[in-house]
Amino acid sequence: MSTAPTAESCLREGRARLKAKDIDEAIRFFEAGLALDPDAIKLHDGLGAAHYMRKDFANAAKCFQRIIELDPQNGRAFTNLGAVYNRLGEFPKAVEALRKGVQREKTSVGFYNLGIAQKNIGQVAMAVSAYQQAVRLDPLNADAYLNLANCLVEMKNVRKAVESYQKALEIRPDFEAAKQGLAKAKSDQTAAREEIDPFGRLVSDSSHSGVIESFGLQEMTELQRLEDRQKVHDLCQNIQEKSSEVLEFLREQLSPSLHGLVRGTAAVGQSTKELQAAHDDYQTVLTDLISLRQRMKKQLLALRAHEELIHTPDIDDVK
Template structure:
């Protein structure tokens, strides 16, 4: 058969796909492949047709053939990863997507589908990392921003969720899902704020009165009061420094090291030699964060203990 006839068959197949006549499109692609078994465009076309008709195993069969015909192409692996995500086989999806990243280290689509797979496995922090990698290579990927917002929402990180949903709407103002998510998030945040007692736990006078408990404070001289203020001030400064250190470690240490470790894992054997060093850096950051968190917790407890002590001295 002449090349012009094959081009004509391709045009017919594409028209049938456009008209959603999947069955006829498949028949034509099969005819092309019977003439040219190694025709890559026909394998890609018929795989897409099978995917649309939810014949996933047939689609995978042709994508696998494409991996043999085009060993350097990441697309077939990405498409297989998307199919396995669709069928809920998230571990298999990650296997295929890691192969895709080995072929194309800057594939936003590969990392986006990795985010879906990690979310499916309830690996929320890894899902965040994957979506951020996708956005690094395609900052305007609306679905990545939206999905990232949903992951943050599940992690109860409402501020980051709000930021992601807002970014989705900035890119696509008509994106109704993001608009609805923002409305629900605002309602939820308002409810949470209403639950918060502005007086906190230490000076909740209503609950103290219910228990027939009175508040008494220590009588102090001017010098004692001045020293007390200095002690409180020093504790607050330590709390402030510890908090700033934790935020800095998260931004400059934890997140970059986590991304680097994920890169080493995702890109396979070529970067396995770097994995040990990347893991060591990550573990050091985690240890540092843990120590600063303990220090912060201790200082806050000291503040609370001091306040409770001052409010209880003199009670019978």
């Protein structure tokens, strides 16, 4: 005489079938278990995973939504729902679900999925932050390092991008996407140095017979010295102007925006709509601040490139 199935036995069988990638049988067992216990969260989770593996994302979403109805604090369900929304291309919904997921349970997978969603709605800086959290929680997440590097390239932070590509390759030496990204980033880095360098010159092959021309400060003519001084003056003046813009922006834009956000979160009875408006304003201001900072950084890099050139010994003098 056979024993009647229970919700627990159906869960065990369903998980075993899922592990064996026998998805149809796994679904059959999970559904049988839910017929016996409709509110069993683990059965809904297993069924959602099975639908996800079958690429039936609409039904997978329904399973994870049902878990959230049963347990609104279930971070795993929010994270899985966000992953499904990413697959469906519904990235704003994914961001919303994944933010709730990582608020309840901080996981590398949650932040990784959040980074994907944010990148796809144009929030590249926020995606960088999400991927940084992902690799902090799981230093062996090579995919997160790759996506982080790609976002850093988009933000023109090539040096940090190179570091992230290298991290991905340390974890997975055969990671072809990381290899290609690293090669391109290094190429872009070289091109950027040449573009930033305001004193780039070609070596003449007509009059020096292989002797490398010196452009050290001690070799400049009086006119070259005056031109060099003017160049440094202009660079420093540009940096001063950009830093003043940043300071003014911090005082007149960022500080009031943050004050509004603090006031909104502290106020009793503040409506969700008003709080969202304050948060949206803060995000807009933050994006503008990042843009200002990047412009100032470009001027600083130009000055540094000049200093490195002037204070670098001539090749012939290096012993």
